[in-house]
Amino acid sequence: MIGALSIVEVGPAGTALSRYDAACRAIAEAVAVDEVMQLRDQADMMRAAARIAKNRNLEIQAIELRMRGERKLGELIKAQKETVGLAKGGTPYRDSSTRTQSEQVENRPPTLEEAGIDRKLSSRAQKMATMPPDEFEDLLGTWKEESAALDGRLTTDLLRVGAEERQRQARRDLAQTLSDASVEMTGQRKYPAIYFDPPWKRKQGITDRSYENHYVTMTWDQIIAWARSMRDRLLDDAWGFMWVPRAHAFALHSTPYEVTIGDGTVHEVAIKTPLAWAVASAMGFDAFSTCFVWTKTDEEQPDDVGTGILVRDQDELLLMFKKGRGLPKPRSTEIFGSNHRERSKPLGHSRKPQHYREMIAKITGGVAVLECFARHDGRYPLPANWDSWGNEASDRSLDGALRQ
Structure with a gap:
């Protein structure tokens, strides 16, 4: 299902927009970690193609898809932890059951590494997943607006953007409070x-x-x-x-x-x-x-x-x-x-x-x-x-x- 979706080709604006919309829907509807990881990888390829073509709008769309994918990834990781669980890794693997070690290893849940997710990505994705939907969309809108106004390299770290925005507003609020x-x-x-x-x-x-x-x-x-x-x-x-x-x-x-x-x-x-x-x-x-x-x-x-x-x-x-x-x-x-x-x-x-x-x-x-x-x-x-x-x-x- 996911393999049939391609969002990489840089074509006419209408075609690119339809692929972008389809990718957004696919991310929202994804039910498995590997689906989201595949879409995230395709977004990275889309970004690389956009940079070669010097298509900044398409590059912004690609990074947005990556960010939406990471948020969805965080939601799925959290859900999996609460259901079948995720193994912490390490050898030998042990859980709290009375099964033998070989049975535990054979039947253990997957590790993040086996799912292609490093600890840094997992941490970032889960933090993004904790944002209320309105806050996430507002922050994403701020990032898109600022990215369109920039000429340099685009950031892919939405959490950093959010932290900078909160700090900026907090300092402005403090200045006004002290003045009053x-x-x-x-x-x-x-x-x-x-x-x-x-x-x-x-x-x-x-x-x-x-x-x-x-x-x-x-x-x-x-x-x-x-x-x-x-x-x-x-x-x-x-x-x-x-x-x-x-x-x-x-x-x-x-x-x-x-x-x-x-x-x-x-x-x-x-x-x-x-x-x-x-x-x-x-x-x-x-x-x-x-x-x-x-x-x-x-x-x-x-x-x-x-x-x-x-x-x-x-x-x-x-x-x-x-x-x-x-x-x-x-x-x-x-x-x-x-x-x-x-x-x-x-x-x-x-x-x-x-x-x-x-x-x-x-x-x-x-x-x-x-x-x-x-x-x-x-x-x-x-x-x-x-x-x-x-x-x-x-x-x-x-x-x-x-x-x-």
Whole structure:
């Protein structure tokens, strides 16, 4: 019956889909371990053929069949243990009966090895079989969605996927719980993420192209002092997203740091560090994570001329920093590209694309986020669970109070 079913050939989409559906039914209807093992082997061959043909959708289907087969295998192993039993193996074999050793060996139940199942597969299959059906299907759906979004090698370990998802959600839930608890305990919310666009002052003075013509700016030392005042508004594990002009990011700036020397005494010394790091470390971040680039042109206007002295600045940097453990890594379906292209002129001077709010809201998993130096209104609203502070924040201000 099983030998007549072939799910290996890589043919037209309709044919492949019908074989996939037939294989799913065969797995669900299987009543013996060897039936499931044969289907699992065919799924592995189907995956190999799909990889040769570079058919990613078919490869995902093959791995799904393998996972469904392993879950069914776990159910059958459990059922066999509860009925005829499975031998543990070893020589000589003995059970609790009074039969002779030769009779016991001759009539003993099969071992996992004799059924072609190693201990690792047996353990994984039985763990998968303990999942409630709805949980298994939800997890399988998550795996399929993430696999379709990836370009690299696909995982075949659904238990690992489930463990990572539970850990990710648990850490996000903990971050939100700690943030909520901070309001009850201190009256001020601590945030697991902050997004800010400081009003940088240019060093070369005020010209007709200067930031000062559009909004009030702050000196570098003022921004660092402000960042230091925000330390207590962040949880011990947090992410930070900071906009910085290219000319400012690596400009060296002398900043006071506390240094412990060999005798254990603490001294304050001035150290020159890149400006972006001086601000981030003042806020309590201890590691740089990555950088996003906003390109301020589009395909229709690729030659929009930016400002600049040595080079026309047609992009801007959004730096990402980490404090402690940060937040858990996002799902594959929550990961964004490092570059976003959108014309700046329609947005207005210094306003950043709404894309980045949506990106941060997604990769942080919906936890509370504080946006500082914010500019938002009905056209450019804040995401859910965000608070804001800034001269042009029109609704939810710091701590969620309505801005007067």
